[in-house]
């Protein structure tokens with residue numbers, strides 16, 4: 476099934492616009508290429524994509540090494556807020572940026588919902604989201 | 607493993623333009639190669655021994671130099687025979703040599719100049735023994751193939767440890783280089 480990039484972009488834009496405290500989101504390939512994104516202006520999209528893929532992959536390695544089982548998400552917490560990486564499909568990593576007022580429980584739920592939708596668009600079918 | 611040694615070697619063989627005439631010539635001169643291998647080993651280890659860092663690596667384990675001298679002589683001879691005519695056995699052997707160096711912490715900054723020493727020493731010996739210039743070219747190509755294996759083992763080790771794809775690795779490097 477062909478992937479509708481415009482639809483993916485729209486889903487990300489709506490997510491960023493509607494989810495509480497979310498500032499940006501991107502979907503990237505394991506090779507570090509951007510599939511779709513809605514990031515704050517001034518961010519180097521290519522670099523963000525490469526680093527996100529690198530981090531998720533490394534995180535999965537660390538998780539395995541530390542016997543943490545399958546990795547649900549990788550969270551970067553800074554003074555200005557959060558960066559959260561979640562594996563979306565085998566071929567896509569989902570990144571969101573949220574400000575420091577974000578409530579993690581709420582954000583995780585929002586991610587879970589939008590990932591269900593993104594998976595549907597990427598794979599052409601609905602898949603259970605086990606986050 | 608991202609790299610399949612034989613297909614990697616085939617790509618490098620194409621790039622250095624090693625052809626059938628080169629291979630034939632090398633095989634014909636294999637006996638000569640065997641005769642000069644011990645001298646080449648002497649020059650090689652004398653060179654490594656004069657570098658503080660490499661000397662420390664060489665002497666880090668008891669009996670290492672002695673063992674290495676033997677493996678170098680074998681390696682040198684195999685450049686002429688191609689083991690199985692530069693097939694799978696050759697590629698697997700060179701891949702293994704690459705990994706041994708990476709595991710020992712020997713990097714491109716060590717092996718590149720060391721290989722240059724081999725190329726120069728062989729060139730000088732060739733002229734002394736009145737061997738044709740084409741043999742020198744053929745040997746240089748083989749040296750570059752073997753060097754490429756050692757270099758490739760580096761990125762392979764990193765990809766193995768991080769789980770990164772080759773494309774991602776290249777992208778990160780390109781992005782990093784743009785910042786330097």
Ligand code: HEM
Pocket residue numbers: 654659660661663664667670674677678681702703706707710712716717720721724752
């Ligand atoms: C021209 C490049 C070089 C060639 C052709 C070469 C050749 C070889 C070969 C054939 C082996 C044996 C691999 C095996 O066990 O299967 C080896 C191992 C080794 N080489 Fe090199 N080498 C090169 C550069 C260097 C350099 C620059 C150093 C720096 C000190 C070095 C130090 C070693 C060490 C420490 C080992 C492992 C010894 C062990 O098993 O304990 N080599 N090399």
